[in-house]
Amino acid sequence: MFGEWSYMAMLGFVLIASWWLEFAFKLRVLRNPKRLLTTLLLVSPWFILWDAYAISLGHWFFDRTQMLGIIGPMNIPLEEYLFFILIPIAAMLTLEGVTKVWPIVKGWFRPSRELVSK
Amino acid sequence: MTYTGLALLTIVTVLLVEAMVLKTGLLKKIEFYLAYGIVVFFQLLTNGYLTGREIVLYDSDVILGLRVAFAPFEDLMFGFALVFLTMAVWTKIGMVENNRFEYSNKE
Numbered sequence: 001m002f003g004e005w006s007y008m009a010m011l012g013f014v015l016i017a018s019w020w021l022e023f024a025f026k027l028r029v030l031r032n033p034k035r036l037l038t039t040l041l042l043v044s045p046w047f048i049l050w051d052a053y054a055i056s057l058g059h060w061f062f063d064r065t066q067m068l069g070i071i072g073p074m075n076i077p078l079e080e081y082l083f084f085i086l087i088p089i090a091a092m093l094t095l096e097g098v099t100k101v102w103p104i105v106k107g108w109f110r111p112s113r114e115l116v117s118k
Numbered sequence: 119m120t121y122t123g124l125a126l127l128t129i130v131t132v133l134l135v136e137a138m139v140l141k142t143g144l145l146k147k148i149e150f151y152l153a154y155g156i157v158v159f160f161q162l163l164t165n166g167y168l169t170g171r172e173i174v175l176y177d178s179d180v181i182l183g184l185r186v187a188f189a190p191f192e193d194l195m196f197g198f199a200l201v202f203l204t205m206a207v208w209t210k211i212g213m214v215e216n217n218r219f220e221y222s223n224k225e
Contacts, residue, residue: 007173010164017160035215039208047200050124059121059180066173088204091157095205098153 006066007079011086018090021097029092039092044084051076051084120180125195132199135206142209150205154198161197162187169193 002009022030029036052074054060062077070078119127136142144150166187168174176190184191 001171006171007168010167010173014160014164035208035211038211039204042207043200043204046203047196050128050196054121054124057180058177060174060176063173063175066171084200087200090160091153091201091204092208094156095149095153095208098156099149102149102152 002066004066004068007062007077008068008082011079011082014086014090018086018093021093025097025100027093027096027100029089029096036089036092040085040088043088048074048076048081048084051080121176121190121192122180122182125192125199128199129195132203132206135203140206140210142206142213144202144206144209153205154201157201158194158197161194162189165189165193165197 019030021027055075067077067079072078072081136144166189168189169176170188181190181192186194
């Protein structure tokens with residue numbers, strides 16, 4: 001459907017589906033680059049190493065006709081590197097979004113104090 | 119090691135890191151489970167697309183063969199390790215930042 005942009009299309013979807021949360025719920029994930037980058041640096045490298053190991057042993061492999069064909073260090077395609085940046089950011093945005101919205105949602109199901117006292 | 123074995127080992131490692139180093143208490147919070155549920159829904163969607171359209175393929179010798187939305191079950195384990203560790207480290211840094219803020223307020 002998207003030819004060599006097929007994997008990139010999925011990453012684009014992840015970006016669109018998650019980054020709006022920052023602005024809609026006034027989160028501070030994208031606008032806290034220090035906390036964001038520290039998290040990425042502490043988490044992503046381990047999974048990139050796993051990816052490199054799995055690719056080297058052929059645990060998983062890619063249809064090169066559906067990818068851009070840009071291969072980075074350790075034989076890992078560009079799309080995979082972007083995956084290990086965008087997915088963790090989406091996870092942080094989701095957790096922050098839920099943390100912000102959950103108390104409000106919970107409030108809808110709790111009778112207000114005034115109603116109870118009357 | 120097989121994908122299955124590595125995935126199990128990584129989940130145990132990540133849970134140990136939370137229990138012994140990070141201690142965020144994330145696993146006791148409803149917010150984590152709600153957020154993780156949302157992430158899994160989107161993982162099934164996007165990973166289902168990657169595997170269903172055969173953009174990413176797997177060596178059948180290193181997986182159990184159980185598939186969820188086209189993708190090997192092991193991908194859900196990979197995803198849990200990646201997403202949980204991300205959320206735990208993110209939360210931990212937030213706790214450290216808050217402590218420093220409270221400390222500087224007391225001064």
